[in-house]
Amino acid sequence: MIEGIGSGVAVSEAERILVAQPVRSGTYRAPPRALGQRLLVWLLRLAIITPIALMTPEIVAAIRNRPDAVAHLSASTADVLGTSSFLLFVMMLTITPLHVVTGWRWHLILRRDFGIGMAVTAITDLTLAATTTDDTFHGGFLSRLYGHTFLAAGTLATLLLIPLVITANARAQSWLGKHWRWLHRLTYVVWGLILLHLLLLFGFHGFFLRALALSIPLAILRVPALRRWWQASRQLHTHRIRRAVAAVALLGIFAAGFVPFITELAHKGPTAFIQHPIDD
């Protein structure tokens, strides 16, 4: 992964992570999509608003000063918003490998949407952690954000999203010129910090191992040589069996890591929504 960041191919990949792909110099538009693809894009966009929707009843209850509302937020925020931020981040990172493997372009528009959705979700998580988790992390505002190394890693990852999300548009890209791609390499730092956050929380078990597992195919398909080989053989219709076997293996590893996070959100999200959060 680190080797890949320095190469021309990986730089242009990092460059496209949060911004819609340029079609022609100075022109930003999505490739034409069939009706089914447009519907799928909109359906996937629903995933972006789901986490905040799940948390809205608890947030509204806290604003209205309802009893136990802050305790509910404290119990739910990391489980619902932390898991959702991670899922949206992974969905954003999946866009490029999916393009490499299949050649699809209809979904590229979602890279920016998932990136912005992830940043908004993580910043909301940080805000709620800073204001509601006093019952768990005593010692004031700073201890709630930096009192443990796993909190510091989560906080730093979230703060690094701020310059990324502010510059995730064509105007910022043209204003920053060649510095833009350097800035957007921060995406890889955020990736590393999230893994560190989970490693410090769970050790070499549970969610850390799952996050590591799903990161493997996403990282492998960014290795410039492999990426070039895959794209060329897809276009030339060669090495079909090798590519099929590799695709199934990579998808299997990805699913083994991804599905438990979805299950976690499906378990904790509804309980947060009905304001009976599971406090573990």
Ligand code: HEM
């Ligand atoms: C990029 C931002 C972040 C991501 C992607 C992220 C991701 C995650 C994930 C996936 C979990 C496991 C959730 C579970 O056990 O159900 C988690 C747990 C946790 N996160 Fe984060 N997190 C982020 C930022 C933060 C921040 C800013 C804080 C607080 C300052 C924080 C505090 C926690 C805590 C306390 C837990 C443990 C929750 C528990 O076991 O109940 N996270 N995070």
